[in-house]
Amino acid sequence: MPSPAKLFIALGACAAALGVVLGAFGAHALRAKLSPDMVAVYQTGVQYHLSHALGVVAIGIVAIHLPGSAPLKWAGWLMLAGIVLFSGSLYLLALTGARALGAITPFGGAAFIAAWLAFAWAALSA
Secondary structure, three states, X not given: OOHHHHHHHHHHHHHHHHHHHHHHHHHHHHOOOOOHHHHHHHHHHHHHHHHHHHHHHXXXXXXXXXXXXXXHHHHHHHHHHHHHHHHHHHHHHXXXXXXXXXXXXXXXXXXXXXXXXXXXXXXXXO
């Protein structure tokens, strides 16, 4: 298997595992400690985290067939950056209440959008 494929499949699987851990933590340890609004913020982070972790796995699977695709590699890194920036900022916002962290979230969303567009570009240019 080409190394970009291995890398993105492994990173996506690890991101998915972390998403499950964080989701369980939120459901069991945080629900009683956070306001309903902050639980919803946290759950949004988990939802995007898990769905984009699967996106990273998908990028890895496609990389088996397109190992040299620069747009595909960009898609993988942008999707991982989106998980960190978007979901990470929501996790921290929910846990700390620091509203300033909300300013980071749109950068993560933009990374997700760019990742999906780069994924499409990779598919169309293959």
